[in-house]
Amino acid sequence: MEFLELCQRIFLQNGAWATLLRGAEATVQITAWSLLLGTVLGAAVCFCRLAAFAPLDWAARAYIALLRGSPVLMLLMLLFYGVMAGTDFAPETVAILAFGLNTSAHVAELLRTALSALPRGEVEAARTLGFSRWQAFRYVTLPQLVRLMKPVYQSTVVNLMQWTSVVGYVTITDLTRVINNMASRTMQPMLVISVGMLIYLLMAYAVYGLFALSDLWEKRQKAGEGL
Amino acid sequence: MNIKKYLGTALACVLLGAVLAGCGGEEKGKTAENKDLPIGVLAHLNASEEQYNEFAKQAEKQYSKPGQFAHKFIYYDNLNAMEMALSAGKIKEMSTYKSVADYLIMRNGEFVISDHGGRVLADAFCCALSAQESELKAQFDQVIDDMKKDGTLKALADTYITGLKDGAEPPAVELPRLDGAGTIKVGVTGDLPPLDLVLPDGKAAGFSTAVLAELSRRVGKNVEIVNIDSAARASALTSGKVDVVFWVAVPADGGFLPGNADTPQGIVVTKPYYEDVIVHVTKK
Numbered sequence: 224m225e226f227l228e229l230c231q232r233i234f235l236q237n238g239a240w241a242t243l244l245r246g247a248e249a250t251v252q253i254t255a256w257s258l259l260l261g262t263v264l265g266a267a268v269c270f271c272r273l274a275a276f277a278p279l280d281w282a283a284r285a286y287i288a289l290l291r292g293s294p295v296l297m298l299l300m301l302l303f304y305g306v307m308a309g310t311d312f313a314p315e316t317v318a319i320l321a322f323g324l325n326t327s328a329h330v331a332e333l334l335r336t337a338l339s340a341l342p343r344g345e346v347e348a349a350r351t352l353g354f355s356r357w358q359a360f361r362y363v364t365l366p367q368l369v370r371l372m373k374p375v376y377q378s379t380v381v382n383l384m385q386w387t388s389v390v391g392y393v394t395i396t397d398l399t400r401v402i403n404n405m406a407s408r409t410m411q412p413m414l415v416i417s418v419g420m421l422i423y424l425l426m427a428y429a430v431y432g433l434f435a436l437s438d439l440w441e442k443r444q445k446a447g448e449g450l
Numbered sequence: 451m452n453i454k455k456y457l458g459t460a461l462a463c464v465l466l467g468a469v470l471a472g473c474g475g476e477e478k479g480k481t482a483e484n485k486d487l488p489i490g491v492l493a494h495l496n497a498s499e500e501q502y503n504e505f506a507k508q509a510e511k512q513y514s515k516p517g518q519f520a521h522k523f524i525y526y527d528n529l530n531a532m533e534m535a536l537s538a539g540k541i542k543e544m545s546t547y548k549s550v551a552d553y554l555i556m557r558n559g560e561f562v563i564s565d566h567g568g569r570v571l572a573d574a575f576c577c578a579l580s581a582q583e584s585e586l587k588a589q590f591d592q593v594i595d596d597m598k599k600d601g602t603l604k605a606l607a608d609t610y611i612t613g614l615k616d617g618a619e620p621p622a623v624e625l626p627r628l629d630g631a632g633t634i635k636v637g638v639t640g641d642l643p644p645l646d647l648v649l650p651d652g653k654a655a656g657f658s659t660a661v662l663a664e665l666s667r668r669v670g671k672n673v674e675i676v677n678i679d680s681a682a683r684a685s686a687l688t689s690g691k692v693d694v695v696f697w698v699a700v701p702a703d704g705g706f707l708p709g710n711a712d713t714p715q716g717i718v719v720t721k722p723y724y725e726d727v728i729v730h731v732t733k734k
Contacts, residue, residue, distance in 0.1 A: 237619065239650035300682070304689040391679040394637065394691065396652070400677055403530060404640035404648035410557040412530040413537060 233409045234418065246401030247422060249315075253397065254384045256319045261326025261383070268331035273338070283331070290328035295321060296389045303393040314393045326383055333379065337371040338364075370441075377434045381427045388423075398422060487542035488522035489730070490532040499525050505700075527681050528641045536561070536733060547573065547726040549611045549657075553644045554731060556617045564732040574722030575645065575658060577665070578697035580687050581716045586634070589669045590720045602664060603723055610657035611644050620644050622653060623660045625675070626667040634671045636662055637678040637692035645724075646696055648677065658696045661723050688716050 234240060272283035290298070299321040307317055341364060349359040388399035402419035406412040491502070503523055524541055526532035532544045533554070543564060546554075551563050579587050597603045614620055620643070638659060640648035647656040654675045666673045678686055678695075686692045697719055713719055 237650035238652075242650060242652040245652060300685060304682075304685040304691060308689040308691060389679075391677070392682040392685075394676040394678045394682075394686065396677045400640075400679070401648075401652070403528070403679075404677065405650075406530045407528070407641050408643050408647045408649070410533065410554045410643075412534050416530070416534075 229411070229414070230418075233405065233411060233415060239405065242401055243398070243405075243422070246396060246398040247426065249390075249395060250384065250387055250398040251426070253315060253318050253322065253387050253390060253395070254380070257322035257326055257387070258380055258383060260319060260323030262330050264323060264327035265330025266334060268327055269334040269338070272331060272335055287328045287331055290325050291332065295325040295386050296392065298325060299389065299393060314390075314395050318387070318390045318393060318395060322383060322387060325386070326379065329379055330376075333372060333375050334368070337368050337375075340371055341367055373434060373438075377431060380430050384426060384430070385423065486522070487540070488524045490535055490541040490544035491523050491525055492529065492532065492546065493525035493527055499523075528639070530641070533558075536731070539733075543730040543732045545728055545730055547642075547645075548729050549644060549726050550642060551729045551731045553614065556614070560733060561731050562734050564730050566730060570727045572725050572727045574699045575724040575726065576697045576699050576722050577662065577694050577720045578683075578687060578713070578717050579694055579720070580690060581718050582690075583693060584718060586669070586693070587718050587720055590665055593665050593668045594721045594723050596668070597661075597664065597723070603661065606660050606664065607657060607724065610655075610660050614644055620647060620649070620655050622649060623655045623663050625663050625673045626671070628667075628670060628672055631670055631672050633674050634666050634694055635674045635676065635692045637676055637683055637686050637695045639680040639683070639696075640677060641680050642696075657724065662694065662696075684714050684717070688714070 234243070268283050268286055271279045272287065274280055274283075299318060302321050303314060303317045345363050346359050349363045350356070354362065387397060390397050391400040391403070398419065402415055402422075406415035409415060493499070502525070524535070526535065529546070529550070532541070532546075535541045536544050537560065548563075551561075555561050555563065577587075577590060579590075594603075610620060610623075636659075638646050638648070638654045638656075640646060640654065642658075643656060645656050645658045647654075649655045654677065659675070663673055676692060678692070683695045687695055697713075699713070699719055699722065
């Protein structure tokens with residue numbers, strides 16, 4: 224019971240739970256926007272990477288090599304305290320940019336490998352059947368691409384969420400920062416950090432849950448179409 | 451499918467528990483016999499670890515019984531990590547400030563201050579500013595002097611440090627709200643209670659924060675507080691993203707290290723507003 228009282232005192236009293244929620248909200252927000260930016264940018268980079276025009280391909284290769292091969296914390300620090308130090312961008316914006324850039328490199332590679340796994344003949348067949356370029360992509364490539372990408376993409380999302388735990392370096396109070404502050408104030412780091420880990424775990428499983436739901440939805444769709 | 455998932459999660463939790471418990475259990479036996487365990491020290495911001503090792507060696511000679519210490523130190527970025535290392539038996543003692551040790555012991559019965567006797571070292575608490583803010587630094591120095599003279603610093607220390615009885619939650623700090631005044635951006639870490647901490651509601655508090663609120667009020671400025679990881683404080687200051695951070699300086703009369711040994715290029719440090727002795731905390 225003493226343990227429960229301790230937990231109650233640390234995590235519930237005086238609005239501590241609300242502070243935890245705000246921290247988690249910051250983490251989720253940065254993750255979501257970075258993911259959006261990273262995915263869109265990643266698709267563009269992948270397009271360049273597969274372009275027939277060689278310089279574009281090389282530029283994309285360099286971009287991917289640089290961003291995939293360097294720790295995102297360094298990029299974040301360089302952007303916030305160096306390149307963009309003179310600007311008035313909010314730390315959150317800079318963090319989204321840094322994590323978005325990093326994610327885009329991963330997404331670009333992910334897209335490229337998924338695309339290379341698709342048989343080329345199908346697109347050609349669709350084209351001979353009179354599909355336009357766009358239609359062939361939309362109805363033949365994209366559905367398969369999404370299915371191929373999904374398992375790795377969800378790991379990317381969860382990884383991204385975990386990487387954002389360093390945004391405390393650029394004056395953002397995210398979940399990790401809240402947990403650290405709480406651990407220091409209560410002098411119970413073991414307990415508080417364990418709970419922090421559990422919250423991250425829950426959020427990760429929420430992501431996996433969303434993906435599982437989308438799988439289920441896809442199956443229903445198919446059943447509805449009678450396929 | 452679902453049952454598998456639940457089982458997986460449960461298994462992960464059990465494994466996690468086993469790993470956590472394993473770490474603690476295994477180390478306990480070792481602690482008793484191993485006298486050569488290192489001492490934990492909070493990393494200073496700029497002086498190198500080699501420099502501090504040298505400094506610590508000299509400082510130890512001043513204690514009564516030479517050879518009492520292992521001349522080995524491990525540097526930690528924050529108190530949490532150091533406290534966990536002590537709990538797990540990775541270090542035999544952690545070196546910290548008296549006020550912090552008292553705060554820790556009040557909340558965690560696992561620990562106690564170990565008395566080595568002999569010379570007592572102290573560090574001074576200051577504000578650090580970017581060198582471009584020399585005007586603000588001069589104002590701060592003046593106000594710190596005034597606050598020393600009129601007893602404000604003493605009163606604040608009573609409220610925020612010595613007044614915390616029986617593990618009571620530290621009081622909130624009221625920040626100045628002056629219409630039309632400029633704003634000083636302060637980076638706090640929340641890592642050094644009761645001097646620098648964050649309350650359950652997410653607001654920064656602690657003695658240093660209270661002193662800074664009073665300083666700004668007296669120089670006619672508002673305060674905006676941002677929470678920052680301790681390792682990023684120097685970058686934040688030099689890049690101008692924050693104007694002030696809390697700093698600990700080695701007193702100039704220490705004789706081992708110059709007072710500014712830890713101060714990076716481009717940063718200036720105010721007069722000290724508080725001094726605290728260094729103590730060693732160990733497991734009961």
